[in-house]
Amino acid sequence: MCYNKKVITILMHYTHMVKKRTIFTTILEQLSSPDILLLNGPRQVGKTTLLKLLKEYLVNQLHVPETHIHWFDLDRVEDLSIWSNQATVFALLPIKTTERHYIFIDEFQQSKNIGSIVKVLHDHHPQFKIILTGSASWYLNIDESMAGRKRVIPIWPLSFEEFLQWQHPELVSYYSLAKQNSSALTETLCLAVNTAFIEFSTYGGYPAVVESKTAKEKTERLSELINSYLLKDIQHWNYAANTLQVKNVFTLLAHQTGTELSIPTLATNAGLGRTALLNRVELLQQTFMLHVLKPYFTNRTKEIVKQPKVYLVDTGLRNSLAQQFTLQPLTPLFGLVAENTVVSELFKQATITDSIQYWRTKQQQEVDVVIVRSGKPMPIEVKSGIARDIPTNLKHFIRLHAPERAYVLNWSTIRDEEYEGCEILFRPLWFPV
Known part of the structure; x- marks a missing residue:
């Protein structure tokens, strides 16, 4: 029906x-x-x-x-x-x-x-x-x-498309045009939507936060969400977990979003033993506070196979925990948060059979995200600035794994290229993959 x-x-x-x-x-x-x-x-x-x-x-x-x-x-x-x-x-x-x-x-x-x-x-x-x-x-x-x-x-927080429908309906037609006909994308159109993308990356997609009118109300809502989560979910699921310890681990992960998860380092910084730390990280993951990306590999001797990367489920939560709400385009902080936003959006768009991973070699060559669909990898590089060339690490991945398509999500470059038989699409950070 x-x-x-x-x-x-x-x-x-x-x-x-x-x-x-x-x-x-x-x-x-x-x-x-x-x-x-x-x-x-x-x-x-x-x-x-x-x-x-x-x-x-x-x-x-x-x-x-x-x-x-x-x-x-x-x-x-x-x-x-x-x-x-x-x-x-x-x-x-x-x-x-x-x-x-x-x-x-x-x-x-x-x-x-x-x-x-x-x-x-x-x-x-x-x-x-x-x-x-x-x-x-x-x-x-x-x-x-x-x-x-x-x-x-x-059911995730609002997607960027839903955020536009709720808060910036005047931009929905631009976003829809980009989805339906990428050749119609222009730098002017891209920059118009980028401003909304910064707002979305700053406060995230929780409905109550999106509907709050002022920056002060939004930050207060985010703080309430975190405290409510700690009081309700933590106490319900794990009585042994001290809520202050969990919040401390959560905050440390907020500062490390997009980096490989080093359990020994995180345990030391959190003042916890390995077992206690793993318990709290699992608690955060199983209550939908974290996205954990496992490494993509086909060669165990040359590629990272175990160490995951961690992102928060919502950048508003991430920024609230880190107390970093001032995002300026083309800065390192914006790059870190924008990558988290992209990963969160990919999970919202993913089908049940998609696997969202990342790739890194033991020589530190890395691709931010690899989506595996029907057994085929599709690499995605996230560049918060203006991407002028095909990233070197992406070229290396293409030579090794021969994907059919790759994306370079960036601030404003819009073009299509071909490298070693792979179609490479340069698109805005907010473009739906």
Whole structure:
């Protein structure tokens, strides 16, 4: 079943209630599938709002009776208590009905028993379409009861395209033109969007931050987000982890974004042992605060194979932790943050089969990002300044790995080149790859 036309209608109809998220189309397309639908991602990126919009869509567009929609918020003690016991759940639901019903469970990971209960509902009561939201990824790894039964849709902070739609609608046509016809890109068009890209890189894409009016309000919101995360997620998932220690590690990683993760150095700087440090880094990763890029390699003797690179999920969080909100174009700090922005955008754009990595040799030749699609590598170099030539390291990667296409994302150079049979596209930093 295709919902695309209805999606446009409903999103326009409810603009007074919620601004557009492009992922909503994907969610609607999964309504008719038998899979358990899981919207998983960091706290406060809009998962609950998407559930509310979905409920409105079901009621007003598909004319589903409200009595056929069952909503549970497991941050509420009462609802959490219900989902701690299968008998309690079944007593509340119309188990014997043959009509289509929808079960919405917000923050499902709060319940330790929910996996087995949801499995029984899915396997024996197919009249229920189950839609969950979650804020931690490791629950999915340890709970095998939903294996083969779920479709996971990552929900991230706003993409740059969504940010433009929300805050700079006058620039959306430029961005759309760039996506549809890159030959129409001009330096003037590029520079017009670059200003918005700096703003986006400064404060990030959390909806509440984007909608805050002043710089002071935005920085306060970001601080609140970090403190809320430390108080809620850290205390829930790891009682042994001191929140001040976690924040210290988080802050150190914010200063080191885009660099190889050296566990001994980080442990020393954090004043923690190796095991304790790894525990806290894993905690940050599994609660969607970090993107960890593993190295791409085909030759173990010449290429780095183990040491990962780390980026924060949102540059607003990164800048808040580092207390660095003054980004000037063509400076080292802007280069560091812009690379983090690009990596975060790539994760938002990635398909389920994409692998986002980086490449470095033992002779320190490096390519910032390598996307592996269908087994084929596509290297991406991020240059915050004006890229005039093909980077030397990119040439080396092309000679070794023979990719079909490569990107040089930079401040304003727009052109296509060819090197050793590889198409090299020079595009703006914000260009969707």
